[in-house]
Amino acid sequence: MPELPEVEAVCRKLRRDVAGARIVSARLLRKRSPALERAVRGRAIAAVERLGKNILLVLDSGSAVRVHLRMTGNLYVIPDLRLRPEATRAWFALDGGRALILDDSRALGVVDLLAPDDLRRLRDDAGIEPLSEAFTLEAFAALAGRSRAPAKLFLMDQTRVAGLGNIYAAEVLHRARVHPRRPMNRVSRRKIDAVRAAIVGVLNDAVQSACNAYSGPGRFEASETFPLGVYGREGEPCPACGRLVKRIVQAGRSTYYCPGCQR
DNA sequence: AACACGACCTGGTAGC
DNA sequence: TGCTACCAGGTCGTGT
Numbered sequence: 434m435p436e437l438p439e440v441e442a443v444c445r446k447l448r449r450d451v452a453g454a455r456i457v458s459a460r461l462l463r464k465r466s467p468a469l470e471r472a473v474r475g476r477a478i479a480a481v482e483r484l485g486k487n488i489l490l491v492l493d494s495g496s497a498v499r500v501h502l503r504m505t506g507n508l509y510v511i512p513d514l515r516l517r518p519e520a521t522r523a524w525f526a527l528d529g530g531r532a533l534i535l536d537d538s539r540a541l542g543v544v545d546l547l548a549p550d551d552l553r554r555l556r557d558d559a560g561i562e563p564l565s566e567a568f569t570l571e572a573f574a575a576l577a578g579r580s581r582a583p584a585k586l587f588l589m590d591q592t593r594v595a596g597l598g599n600i601y602a603a604e605v606l607h608r609a610r611v612h613p614r615r616p617m618n619r620v621s622r623r624k625i626d627a628v629r630a631a632i633v634g635v636l637n638d639a640v641q642s643a644c645n646a647y648s649g650p651g652r653f654e655a656s657e658t659f660p661l662g663v664y665g666r667e668g669e670p671c672p673a674c675g676r677l678v679k680r681i682v683q684a685g686r687s688t689y690y691c692p693g694c695q696r
Numbered sequence: 697a698a699c700a701c702g703a704c705c706t707g708g709t710a711g712c
Numbered sequence: 713t714g715c716t717a718c719c720a721g722g723t724c725g726t727g728t
Contacts, residue, residue, distance in 0.1 A: 436721060486722080503722045505706080520706085539706045541722070582698070591723085598721055664721090685701060687719085 435502040437596030438639035442647040444483045450510045451478050455528040469546040485595030495549045506542030560595035563632050573629045577617045585613035585688050600664045603689050605631040607663045612695045613688045663689040
């Protein structure tokens, strides 16, 4: 479920719901973490930040709880801890009786504690935020020119540009008309420009959709809200040219693209 | 360096 | 109905 847009929607909601709230107690259900549970007790949530697909709950102590939703995670507030869903993998009881829940059916999500130094390192090592001012054409072209990786894998590498996953990487390449297997350093300068613009355009559109879809807790399906051109549409006509969408496998994951548009 | 691939988990769905 | 096989929005460690 969650790529950058969905994670951003979760963060915006959390800022409204838990910014300033105090954590009374916490528990990781799958694998207990006495250190984390102790470190958060009594601390206030000073800020909620997103770093790529990571959610950072920055505490008033300077440490932070990092949550990664991976495939099926969701993070939201419920009015009462006793109402927690079956797939609750972690909970944070908040002052006032509410609780922050990590709900994650596949249990691949990650929760850990970052000391201030860890937090700094995570920020320093992160890929470029595509919706920030740092994501300039120059910076992107420099990264692209240095990589022979297939375009799709290049876009999904979180250490280069942070936040694109399997769906939006495919959509970006379709919008920019670049073949997913083309080595990134052999994409023309004009198309590099188009890819960068497509990243910003797709992500902004998807953030809007995700925020609309995510007014309440529960799952959100990007496909219900953001019009997907190629993802999951093998055998269907390309909305741009009518050629049938193909599916290939790259690095063990499905890639969808239009053989007519994407060269 | 740059891949592929299995592992980590659970649940939904298509096909028999 | 019930079984099997395969698929899934992410990332890591290991092997080639």
